Amino acid sequence: MNAVRKVWLLMVGSFTLGLDAYVMAGLLPVVADDLGTTVSLAGQMVTVFTLAYAVSAPLVAGLLSGVRPRVLIVAALAVFTLGNGLTALAPGLAVLLVSRAVAGVGAGVYSALSTAAAASLAGQERRGRALALVMGGMSSGTVLGVPLGVLLADHTSWRATMWLVTGLGAVALLGLAVGLPEVPAAPSVPMRTRLAALADRKVLPIVGVSFLGAVASLGLYTYLAPVLASSGGVGEGRVAPYLWAWGIGGVLGSVVAGPLVDRTGRVFALVTGIVSTLVVAIGVLPLLGAAAYPALVVWGAAGWAFQVPQQHRLLALRAERGTVALALNNSALYLGSAVGSGAAGLALAAGLAPEYLPWAAAAVAAAGLALHLPQRDSAQPPAVASPDTAAAGTPRA
Numbered sequence: 001m002n003a004v005r006k007v008w009l010l011m012v013g014s015f016t017l018g019l020d021a022y023v024m025a026g027l028l029p030v031v032a033d034d035l036g037t038t039v040s041l042a043g044q045m046v047t048v049f050t051l052a053y054a055v056s057a058p059l060v061a062g063l064l065s066g067v068r069p070r071v072l073i074v075a076a077l078a079v080f081t082l083g084n085g086l087t088a089l090a091p092g093l094a095v096l097l098v099s100r101a102v103a104g105v106g107a108g109v110y111s112a113l114s115t116a117a118a119a120s121l122a123g124q125e126r127r128g129r130a131l132a133l134v135m136g137g138m139s140s141g142t143v144l145g146v147p148l149g150v151l152l153a154d155h156t157s158w159r160a161t162m163w164l165v166t167g168l169g170a171v172a173l174l175g176l177a178v179g180l181p182e183v184p185a186a187p188s189v190p191m192r193t194r195l196a197a198l199a200d201r202k203v204l205p206i207v208g209v210s211f212l213g214a215v216a217s218l219g220l221y222t223y224l225a226p227v228l229a230s231s232g233g234v235g236e237g238r239v240a241p242y243l244w245a246w247g248i249g250g251v252l253g254s255v256v257a258g259p260l261v262d263r264t265g266r267v268f269a270l271v272t273g274i275v276s277t278l279v280v281a282i283g284v285l286p287l288l289g290a291a292a293y294p295a296l297v298v299w300g301a302a303g304w305a306f307q308v309p310q311q312h313r314l315l316a317l318r319a320e321r322g323t324v325a326l327a328l329n330n331s332a333l334y335l336g337s338a339v340g341s342g343a344a345g346l347a348l349a350a351g352l353a354p355e356y357l358p359w360a361a362a363a364v365a366a367a368g369l370a371l372h373l374p375q376r377d378s379a380q381p382p383a384v385a386s387p388d389t390a391a392a393g394t395p396r397a
Contacts, residue, residue, distance in 0.1 A: 007118045007130045007133050007134065008133065009175060009176055009179050009180050010073075010114040010117060010118055010133075010134055010137070010176075010180070011133050011134055011137035012137065012171075012172045012175055012176070013073075013077050013110055013114060013137070013169075013172045013173075013176060014111075014114060014134050014137030014138045014141070015137040015138070015140055015141040015144075015145070015168070015172070016077075016080075016141060016165065016168045016169045016172050017080070017107050017110065017111060017137075017138055017141065018137060018138030018140065018141025018145065019141035019144075019145030019146060019149065019165055019168065020080075020084060020103065020107070020141075020165045020169075021049065021050075021053075021107065021138070022141070022146050022221065022243075022247075023145065023146045023149040023150065023161060023165065024045060024046050024049075024222070025046070025146075025221050025222050025223070025224050025225060025243070026146060026147075026149070026150035026153075026224075026225060026239050026240065026243055027149070027150065027153055027158045027161065028042050028043055028222075028223070028225060028226075029225060029226075030153055030154075030157075030158050031045075031096075031158050034157070034158065035092060035093050035096065037093050038349070039223075039226060039348070040345040040346070040348045040349040041093065041345070041349075042093070043222055043223060043341055043344070043345040043348075044097065044341075044342065044345055045096055045097055045100045046100075046222045046337075046338075046341045047338045047341045047342040047345065048097045048100045048101050048104065048338075049100040049101065049103060049104040049107070050104065050218070050334045050335070050337040050338035050341065051101075051104065051334075051335065051338040052100070052101040052102075052103075052104030052105045052108060053104040053105075053107050053108035053111070053334040053337075053338075054108060054331045054332075054333075054334040054335035054337075054338060055108070055331065055335075056104065056105040056106075056108035056109050068182065069113055069117060070180055070181070070182050072109065072113055073110060073113045073114060073117065073176060073180065074173065074176055074177050074180070076106045076107075076109035076110035076113065077106060077110050077169065077172060077173045077176060078106070078173055079102065079103075079105055079106030079109075080103050080105075080106025080107050080110060080169055081106070081166055081169035081170055081173055082102060082103075082106070083099050083100065083101075083102030083103025083104070083105070083106055084099075084103050084162055084165045084166040084169055085162075085163075085166045086098070086099035086102060086103075087099040087100060087103065087162045088159045088162035088163045088166060089159075108330075108331075108334065111330060111334075112330050112331075114134055115134055115311070115326070115330065116326060118130040118133065118134045130258075133258070138250075138254075138304075140251055140254075144247070145165075145168075146243050146247055147240040147241070147243050147244045147247070148164075149161040149164060149165070150239060150240045150243060151240055152164060154240075200325070203314065203325045203328065205371055205372070205374075205375050206310060206313055206314055206325070206329070206375065207314075207325065207328050207329050207332045208332070208368075208371050209271070209275070209310070209368045209369075209371050209372045210306075210307065210310050210329050210332045210333050210336065211332040211333070211335060211336040211339075211368075212336065212364055212365065212367055212368030212371065213275060213278065213303070213306055213333075213336065213365060213368050214332070214333045214334070214335075214336025214337045214340065215336040215337075215339050215340035215343075215361075215364050216278065216282060216340065216361040216362065216364040216365035216368070217278060217282070217299070217302075217303040217306075217340075217361070217365070218303070218333075218334075218336065218337035218340055218341070219336070219337060219339065219340015219341045219342075219343065219344050219361065220282060220340065220344065220357055220358060220361040221246070221303075222337075222340070222341035222344060222345075223341070223344050223345070223348065223354060223357060224239070224242065224243070224246070225239045226348070226354040227285065227286075227354045227355060227357055227358060228242055228290075228292065229354070230353055230354035230355040231285065231286045231288075231289055231292075231354070231355035231358075241293075242292065242293065242296055245292075245293045245296040245297050245300070246296045246297070246299060246300040247300060248297060248300065249296065249297035249298060249299060249300025249301035249302075249303075249304070250300040250301065250303065250304035251304075252297075252300075252301050253300065253301030253302060253303070253304040253305030253306075254304045254305065254308075256301075256305065257270075257304075257305035257306075257308035257309065258308055261308055261309050261312050267309035267310075267312045267313050267316075268309075268313070268375070270305075270309040271306070271309050271310060271313070271372060272369070272372065272373065274302045274305055274306050274309070275302075275306070275365060275368055275369045275372060276369060277298060277301075277302040278299065278302040278303060278306070278365045279362050279365045279366050279369060280298075280362075281295045281296075281298040281299040281302060282295075282299055282358050282361050282362045282365060283358060283359060283362035285299075285358040286355045286356070286358050286359065307329075307333065310329060311326055311329065314326050314329055340361070340364075344357055344360075347360070
């Protein structure tokens with residue numbers, strides 16, 4: 001099995017993560033009705049999931065730094081699958097939130113380890129494609145799984161959708177337990193190096209752009225159903241085609257981004273174009289109403305393509321700092337998603353009309369562009385990432 005084929009095993013787990021992380025956006029109204037709560041409160045299960053996702057990896061890595069990366073990858077996916085099973089059984093909002101936190105912990109550790117493992121297994125010359133495969137797994141889970149999950153919930157219940165996610169997680173877990181080879185591991189990164197990345201003037205602006213992009217893109221996606229209903233009169237039963245449009249764009253962006261990075265090497269220019277596109281695509285949503293399909297495709301493509309050049313920029317730092325920065329970027333991505341979904345939920349609870357959320361999100365993305373433009377790319381070649389060092393520095397969209 002060559003290096004790229006090995007990465008496909010990691011992609012299977014990422015597919016399940018993508019389905020789980022994004023299907024909730026289409027299920028919020030039915031979950032709220034079933035549990036007797038509001039959409040804004042039900043949306044906090046996304047906040048809890050993404051917050052746990054963001055902070056889990058460094059805690060686990062600090063306690064289990066001597067464990068082989070392959071073992072941690074399989075164990076993380078097992079925790080993720082268990083959390084989804086608990087979600088399907090949740091009798092009320094409190095248990096639902098706890099179960100989403102458990103799933104988020106497993107997802108966060110798996111994401112950090114699988115991203116770095118893909119880069120390590122593929123080698124420097126195929127790194128862009130390997131990273132794109134892992135990201136493509138998540139976007140494919142969105143485009144193929146999320147509309148299916150929403151349709152399943154419409155015809156049965158949202159719990160049936162969560163059992164589907166749990167079953168897919170179990171299948172992915174079995175495949176990785178049997179087929180994933182040993183992953184190269186590097187020595188643990190000293191705490192001083194981890195902390196130094198937080199103060200690195202080259203790392204922080206890049207990670208900050210990822211954070212703001214996630215606040216805008218992933219935070220808004222959580223409440224896409226009420227936004228469409230408010231601005232375009234799209235009923236709950238008609239949300240699935242719009243989720244398809246966003247997910248199709250995500251797959252296209254994930255597939256194209258890796259080869260573009262490998263062939264051009266112009267990562268700074270790619271990030272500039274992607275974030276600019278994100279601002280426009282999100283900002284025009286309230287103006288399009290039910291005809292928002294093209295904007296959703298472009299938004300999905302930009303949002304999913306964004307992280308491939310960002311990861312490349314961070315890996316261009318010297319090896320021990322680059323791998324820590326990659327993990328820090330993953331955390332920033334999901335912390336941004338948690339902040340975005342949490343802030344949007346609070347805004348809706350305070351009485352803000354959902355159709356105004358895209359304009360607020362576009363303003364946040366524009367702030368990310370303003371932070372990005374003064375930066376300068378490193379001229380150093382990318383360093384090979386290792387799962388241990390990536391997980392060790394993760395405090396992830």
